[in-house]
Amino acid sequence: MSSAIPRIARRQLWVQLRTIEWRVLILAALLAVTLTSFLSIVSDRLESGLLRESASVLGADLVVRSSRPINEQRTDLAEELGLTTTRVIQFPTMVGAGDNLILSSAKVISDPYPLRGEVITDPPMQVAVPEPGTAWAEERIIDQLGLLIGDTLQFGYADLVLTARLKQSPDRGSGFNTLNPHLLVNQQDLEKSAVLGPGSRAEFRLLISGDNDLLKTFEARLKPTLENHERILSLINDQPVTGNALANGLSYVRLSSLTTLLLASLTILLALRRFGHAQQSRSALFLSMGLTPNALVRLYFWQLGIAATLIAVIGGMAGALLAGLADIWLSGLLPQALPNARWTSYLIGPALGYAMLLLLGMPPALEQAKVPVAQLLRSDQTNTTQKASWGLYLISLVLLSAVLLLFLAAPAAAAVLLIMLGISGLLFGWLAQLILHSLGRFLANRLALGRLLIMRLRQQRKWHRLQAGVMVLLLMLLSVIWVARQDLVKEWQAQFPEDVPNYFLINIQEWQKPGVDQFLADRDIDTELYPMIRGRLVDLNDAPIRPQLNEEQLKDNSLRRELNLTWRQQPPVHNQIIQGEWWDSDSSEHQISIERDMLEDLGLKLGDKLGFDVGGQPVSGVITSVREVKWESFQPNFYVIFSPAALQSYPGTWITSFKLAEERKAQANELLREFPSLTLIDIDQLMKQLAGWLERLAESSAFVLIMTLATGLILVTITLLQALEQRKTEVALLQTLGARATETKQLDLLEFGLLGLVCGSLAVFSAEITLAAMNQFLLKIPLSAHWELWFTLPILASFAFIAIASLLRAPLKIEQCYAILKSHG
Structure with missing residues (x-):
């Protein structure tokens, strides 16, 4: 009998294509493999191209x-x-x-x-x-x-x-x-x-x-x-301006690829769940004819394996073809042609197609072995192995998560998203079903179709829990990928605001400061001069610092050179105090404000006393505050700022930076003619190089965003198509009992409109939590609320669900209704 299983599986594979459940499953898996292959190839080329392009900074x-x-x-x-x-x-x-x-x-x-x-x-x-x-x-x-x-x-x-x-x-x-x-x-x-x-x-x-x-x-x-x-x-680790942007940009590309995989997995999961439910009568027939439960499970795995092979080959080739067509657009993105993708990127789509179909298909396949033969006599006979099924699904999801983490070089993003998916899927499916039922009761006596709506919601409550949970996750993932890019682009643009300085002025002597101040003020050049003196960090808490540090801390660059030190009465406006307090204006104590990374890298803390060697003279102060410094601001920034009482008696020079528009650059030459001993540094070229590079990074992320959103829209449409197919029998029964075709269509649209409104609202809540985690732990950008998402996503989801259902929902003629009811016994 075992030798006949592959032959039966091949025959059943083609017979299954007559069923909507199998066609939806094949279509979802084929799209998943195609789009995953496409994005893995394009993302790999974009990542390599951006790394090569950004390497021009070094x-x-x-x-x-x-x-x-x-x-x-x-x-x-x-x-x-x-x-x-x-x-x-x-x-x-x-x-x-x-x-x-x-x-x-x-x-x-x-x-x-x-x-x-x-x-x-x-x-x-x-x-x-x-x-x-x-x-x-x-x-x-x-x-x-x-x-x-x-x-x-x-x-x-x-x-x-x-x-x-x-x-x-x-x-x-x-x-x-x-x-x-x-x-x-x-x-x-x-x-x-x-x-x-x-x-x-x-x-x-x-x-x-x-x-x-x-x-x-x-x-x-x-x-x-x-x-x-x-x-x-290296570019990512050692360039304060481009490093964070590049790391975030590459994280976004990987996050987009992960999102596409998860969108596809959710759609396949829903399709397989429905497919397994629809196969129970067929499985009962096989069991009644003498097929053993083990042989039945092998039969379904053979079907899935054959289907996965065909889908992997066709989807992989289609993905590579789409990636080749994308070259037409990508060719103008970077100055040089994009490098070829690694050969492994061509295997990711097909391999993940196998993994998703076989791992997610394991629970419904194993469930078929426990279908009672009485299913042939009573179509409402249900499987009593629900607890075992949930355990199988949990094992499958854990294995699939391991596969995703293996294939993607973004374990932090994958882990956070998978945890959020697990929580959201379980919680929001139930919550959506309860909210839908409450809305149905509220509308029952207020709409002409209210009573039919409440009956529909009761009948579909189990599928609403599953479908709504998946739809919430689909919308949440699309929202995350959309908003994450907007946040990143805002952060990149914020690095180069209109007033960012393009000149540094250094070596200003104490006796020159009044004249320089007056020159800048007369020409309305907005700037502030900072005193500067150089010193080497030598002591920690009145003892030599080096013996107190470990091997890794001794490698810190702040110990290898003299640091630029300054003193101020007030904190710099472009620095943020994140720990401790700034000193009082009348304080005579020697106090220090230190930059956060230096504090963490050297293992320092508030209350520590640092000692410096300034031109052979010792000076020390107690750390009383910690600052967040934006080095990319192109303002005078310092690792260490002293209170005025500590350093103002030491001789030093002054430094400043300012912005000069193109038409005012002649004033720079005037400044040097009046003060020929000063050093004026023009950083316009560096600014233009970095700004152009960040623009390319934003354009690359936009391309990935468009493809991810297109993937999500297709998968949402497939999910809604499957949901509409589930309701055909009920629609046929209603029209047979006298309901008009327009009324049944209005009922479907009303249900889907409410489903979109509820799923959209829950997706916003879930997206905000996920974005907060992503921004905090992965993208390293400030947290913020996205109020526009709260107002737009529920309405857009509702209209989108209604629009897609209107396009997919073909009216049924009475002859079709009779045929559907007859086929379902």
């Missing part, structure tokens, strides 16, 4: 940075793994032309450069780096020195010919190297310039690019050998 995929020349062993290791490398030396230096001088950030490079991104010059150059004896300079250097293309500038003892204006370049370095105007010089000109001598404050970088897996191997092998003066930089 000029490479990975950077080893050091304050000393980098050991050749680092390069040897990278080349041994097949990675591409190049070296960069960057340092501040004065360059001149005649009597004019300007502080620049000289970047000494050699071919190939850069490894990611591109250098843009005017006029365009045919070579990747300046030829020996030449230089490329940014606009600020050229204007300040009064140069023209072809003129000579002094770079130490070397005279270099200016051959191009530097319009854009990646790999801008760290600290004020990022902000000073850049000068690109060939490696061969460094020695004869003699600008880099012992004690020079130079930054040495090894730029590395290549395959992601090889980069991970390189990083893993390099980390244990890093010296104190060396550091590995």
